[in-house]
Amino acid sequence: MFKSFLLLLLITFSQTAFSQIEQEINPPGYIKSISFQGQARESQLPILQLGQALILEFDALNGDEDDFYYKIEHFDYDWTPSQLMQSEFLSGIDNQRLKNYENSFNTYQIYSHYNLRIPNEQTRGLKVSGNYMIKIYNDLDELMFSRKFMIQENLANVGVSIKRARNVKEIDNMQTVDIIINSGNMQFNNPTQTVKTLIIQNNNLNTAIYNVPPQYTMGNELIYKYTNETLFEGGNEYFYFENKDIRGATSAIQFIELHELYSNYLFTNIPRFNKPYTYNPDINGAFLITALDTEKPAIEADYAWMHFSLLMDELPENQSVYVYGNFNNYVIEDATKMTFNSQRGVYEVPVILKQGFYNYKYVVVDNKTGALNESFISGSFWQTENDYKVLVYYRDLGARYDRIIGFGEGNSNTITN
Template sequence: MIIKRLRAKYLLAILFSCSLTACVPLEEQAQSSGTGTTAQAALRYEDYVYHESINSVQAYLATGDADQVLNPPVTSISQEFPLILEFDRLNAGPQRLLVKLVHCNANWTPSNLNETQYLNDFNEFFITDVQNSVNTRVPYVHYRFRVPRVKLSGNYLLVVQEEGGKLLLTQRLLVFQNTVVVTAKLGAPLGPGGREARQPVEFNVFYKDYPIVNPAVEVKAILRQNYRWDNAKTITKPTFVHDAQRRLEYVFFEPKDLFKGLSEFRAFDTRSLNFNGIGVQNINLQTNPITVDLEPGKSRQATVYSQEPDINGMRIFGNRQYGSGEVNGDYAVVDFELNAPAEAPGAVYITGALNNWKPGPESLMRYNSEEGKYSGRILLKQGYYNYYYTLKPNATAPTDESYFEGSHFATENIYDILIYYRPPGTRADLLIGYEELYFNRR
């Protein structure tokens, strides 16, 4: 009898311990995983790489087009086309990697929804599409993951980690449901020219067939330029509310509320390492990894607008000699050079999709006063890239691309508008409207 009671207590203790583990938030699981008490990185609700071996992260809507990788990771609730995540892990063998989805509010904080409310499946997915690189000097493993279908619209954070809980990367995704109608148009030029030239975007939200209780305070709008999150503008209330028309009007009069037009992006092409592509001055095949020297650049702050083809800061991986860029694209050390007669009033970075628009140590440029130039280098996969040279005046100030790139009303840019609403009695912000606008489309 005593032995039976002890066994029952032991089983209860095990069940109690397991239930505690299952309820631990994802952040705490990640921090408590691994051997010993070594702390893991805390989960960040943004596009972020946690481990230095992860490179070339790409998320997009797979429409089947040749340039589908340029699509942002945005899909409708019908999910006619899947969202795809791809990335490389350098100098490592294939591993079983785990993916989870976290539903988030408009401000990228986790919502209060249960996983069963936004997923049809158990929230634990393994990446099964795994390939080793082929004939590359820098070995890597290429991972490809098809995002599972979800039940609700809104913001989603895709979390990739090792089986033990070690975080590798996070990627933001959007799922919208057009229950309201968003219409946008270009505004008239506003403010001075030069590097301060800005591009006004105006839009309306029609909610005729969707019940919004208090639209003046409960509807949130986010405006992005070229799908960037680093400088996205959050609009907490409309400029005008037209109750009779059930229409919200958004018009902006202050320069701070408008995006600078900037200039068309600088570009280089390393899809072939046998000859110099666009923007490439020299390729050294004797080094390992291969070294690519780009043509020296200069400030465009005082230059007139030049219409150059670009892909709005994004990138396309590829290898023109040996098949697929996914596993045949090699990595090369790319050397950047920017001529500058005087040192800029702050730190200078290389920015673009190539570093997730995040100024960090790997993209910091160093100034040589004797030669009058900035130089920097980044390890990048073969491909066609767009980029800017960016000034960051100090640690707390926002980045300023216009310092070196100038700004023009005529520049071609893509804007997208995100409309969020939390219905009464619910526990999460839903993405109820989405619209894209091509500014000065050629």
């Protein structure tokens, strides 16, 4: 009996010790326009209130009407698997086929548009708050892609305000996030250990700030007013283009060609790191699928080759330039890697995208370390308008998973010194 107990303890410890942090898997080249959204119909990182519906949409450009299946998993704050069994966080069953899909209509690019809504007949809902990931498989049980999302309970009030950096050296190019968490009717036990925060700029988890403890406590409030721990680069406003009329030039599109698909050539952009800050309204890296003279843009919007170009001297061999934005989940991949055209003196790359309104920027990546520099080309300014979201996680003493008990938002358009 004692040996069995020791064996069980060893297995449990081994599973805990070797739990790996879960990373999102990028889709293959023929899966495009992944739009993962909540009831607000945002094409952004979904942060839902417990009980709200979740919607996942994407296109498969192979024209084969493939069968896809979905699975849902629950994770702790650090994106390691939680201890909960599936029946504890999911009502119903997953590993079901995506039944709702339509084929494109009147487009040069043939594709199938898939739509998954949760709850549905098989998956009736998600029971608890926390970190989740949805995984999409093909009929051979091969993982096609995965996406993170969060569910929160809205039990604590989260105040978010954006300030200029308190560090004088960074005051011209950084923004800091101040947070006040009011526990309301909840009683935080040992909040420095049980309360964790996640601070997200422009829905980009790659640059999010984790593991910032409360600076001090005042009554039932947790106060975060750090000098360095909650600093973000202000960055710059995103470039944008709109091609809802795929055959018409706009203020961003210089000219158009038609081969097998339309090619839209954007006006060449220039670096702005050495230019004064200029306000230019954007949607903070997001994208929106839209097309003129269509009733259902989801299946009637076409795909086009968008030709990006950047007027800049060639960088050393150990550095590369990429197009960057929410259109591909802020991923650094070969499809968005730019090549230097020595005859024109520009970096350029064609990217196939669905008609719509897109934000994008150019970033530099160190080929050896993988370090990403968002401000090398765009510059970084304290005045830049950015969205911020703060999630508050809580695991009470003896609890088995990390709950998300609060959610707050702030925008730097009201930034103060």
